[in-house]
Amino acid sequence: AIVHRFQSTPVSGFVGKLTANSPSYYGMHIAHMGIAVFVVGITMVKGYETERDVRLAPGQSATERGYEFKFISVGEKAGPNYQAIIGRFEVFRDGRQVEVMFPEKRTYTSTGQTMTEAAIHAGLTGDLYVSLGEPVENARDGAWGVRIYVKPFIDWIWFGCIFMALGGVLAISDRRYRLKPRRSAESPAEPPHANQPQETARPKRGRGRKASPQGAD
Numbered sequence: 001a002i003v004h005r006f007q008s009t010p011v012s013g014f015v016g017k018l019t020a021n022s023p024s025y026y027g028m029h030i031a032h033m034g035i036a037v038f039v040v041g042i043t044m045v046k047g048y049e050t051e052r053d054v055r056l057a058p059g060q061s062a063t064e065r066g067y068e069f070k071f072i073s074v075g076e077k078a079g080p081n082y083q084a085i086i087g088r089f090e091v092f093r094d095g096r097q098v099e100v101m102f103p104e105k106r107t108y109t110s111t112g113q114t115m116t117e118a119a120i121h122a123g124l125t126g127d128l129y130v131s132l133g134e135p136v137e138n139a140r141d142g143a144w145g146v147r148i149y150v151k152p153f154i155d156w157i158w159f160g161c162i163f164m165a166l167g168g169v170l171a172i173s174d175r176r177y178r179l180k181p182r183r184s185a186e187s188p189a190e191p192p193h194a195n196q197p198q199e200t201a202r203p204k205r206g207r208g209r210k211a212s213p214q215g216a217d
Contacts, residue, residue: 024174031167038160044153052148053133057141065150068092069130074144082106084117087132087144091121103132118149126152 054062056071063069072088084106091099101119108115121128133145 022174024171027167027170027172027174029167030170031164034160034163034165034167036160037156037163041153041156041158041160045151045157049151049154050149054146054148055136055143056146057139057143060143062146062148064148065152066093067098067128067150069146069148071144071146074132074142077104079106081110082108085132087130087146089119089130089146091128099128101128101130103130105132122155124155126150127154 048065050065052062052064056062056069058071058073061068061070068091070090070092072090074085074087077084077086084104086102086104089101089103090097091101099121101121103119104117106115106117107113116131116133118129118131127149129147129149129151131147131149133147136143136145
């Protein structure tokens with residue numbers, strides 16, 4: 001529809017054809033495209049996301065949705081206000097390394113509270129999450145509990161929201177939708193309707209004395 005309208009615009013030149021249509025027209029199509037992207041993102045995430053808890057020791061791997069997550073090592077890291085245990089995971093797809101991820105377990109010195117910081121790899125077709133759990137008790141190989149998430153097309157949800165917001169901005173930038181300045185409050189009074197009956201003043205009756213006939217002297 002956009003291409004047909006663009007080609008049928010009776011204006012020469014690319015810029016002229018582009019500016020011949022109002023911003024609200026482009027905003028409408030961009031917002032509808034954002035809705036479609038948003039729906040695709042939600043459908044793919046809800047239909048194909050996976051979550052898996054595995055037991056991994058350094059040197060072992062787990063495969064999920066075509067991705068190989070290899071647990072390389074675990075170590076310690078000192079932060080500004082916390083002490084952390086940090087794991088190193090290398091992610092492969094089709095034999096090619098995609099990302100190196102570093103999930104953490106942080107213990108804050110002020111409160112003693114332990115928090116898990118998942119490592120995230122964001123991509124156009126999906127995001128990967130790796131979360132480091134607890135060390136396995138009595139494990140001689142140094143195994144840990146690891147949680148792996150694969151969320152395909154989750155970023156498309158955000159892209160859809162951005163497109164919808166951009167379409168709304170373009171729509172409200174159209175001068176036809178701007179508020180006109182208010183008219184002056186002072187306006188001439190309307191004349192009375194021609195068919196409206198007008199009240200006529202009635203003469204007031206006064207109390208008079210009857211004239212007495214004068215007698216002839």
